[in-house]
Amino acid sequence: MNQDAGRREWCQVAVGHPTIGYLDAGPRTGEALVLLHSLGTDHRLWRHQIDALAAEYRVIAPDSRGHGRSSWAARLDLGEWLADLDRVLDHARVDRAVIAGLSMGGVQALAFAGLRPERTRGLVVADSFAELDPDVARAKTDAFTRRARQDGMAALADWYVAETFTATSLPVGAEMVREAMSGIGPEALAASAETCFGARLGDVLGGIGVPALVLWGERDMKTPRELSELVASRIKGARFEVIPEAGHLSAIENPGEFTRVLADFVAERQGDKR
Secondary structure, rough: OOOOOOOOOEEEEEEOOEEEEEEEEOOOOOOOOEEEEEOOOHHHHHHHHHHOOOOEEEEEOOOOOOOOOOOOOOOHHHHHHHHHHHHHHHHHOOOEEEEEEEOOHHHHHHHHHHHHHHHEEEEEEOOOOOOOHHHHHHHHHHHHHHHHHHHHHHHHHHHHHHHHHOOOOOOHHHHHHHHHHHHHHHHHHHHHHHHHHHHHHHHHHHHOOHHHHHEEOOOOOOOOOOHHHHHHHOOOEEEEEEEEEOOOOOHOOOHHHHHHHHHHHHHHHOOOOO
């Protein structure tokens, strides 16, 4: 095992605005894997995957702006998200990486793979979409922003946890989701929701030329299966797999299977020099 396998460092990119924080774990050499979290959570969404994969790979898990320990700046669009990730990779001195994202992180990963192909070694999109019907996008955005402004972030977090997890007993990690969402400012959440749900990436999919894996939790009622299947069908050579016994946050609800599939994909990239 690499002597850096147990390494974990919290880093901050202070050049530019806002300040972006990220966890940098595992050996500095070898394949780099970037993990992008969902709306309202932070890098801790990936706790199980980081624990398992950082023994062999360099794992970089940022907090999206306005989430976790990353600061907020009022202007937000897809371009700002891409610039933030560029800054993280530059700070970590990583030229190219496998980019994986779940839900909002999946939207970010799709955009990055499509618009930053020179920095992308592979793509994993979990429980996400390329674009939504405008009415659906507005309804989803309003569901978050209305509750945040009328009821407060703690009430929003309670609603989200109750609506998202599908197992009879809440899984390990559910309380982290509640805590993370409770700590976000309403403005940051509203802008992130609007940017995520309003993304229009359908035209980007056909130009993605890196190996891609699309995952979907079999009980995910927030992102219908057909949206994930559409992403897989429009990226040349993409593979689609179902994570059993999992809902929208499949990396938390079935971490063992999610991690196994993700680890296999990253291992394949080690021998792929494209």
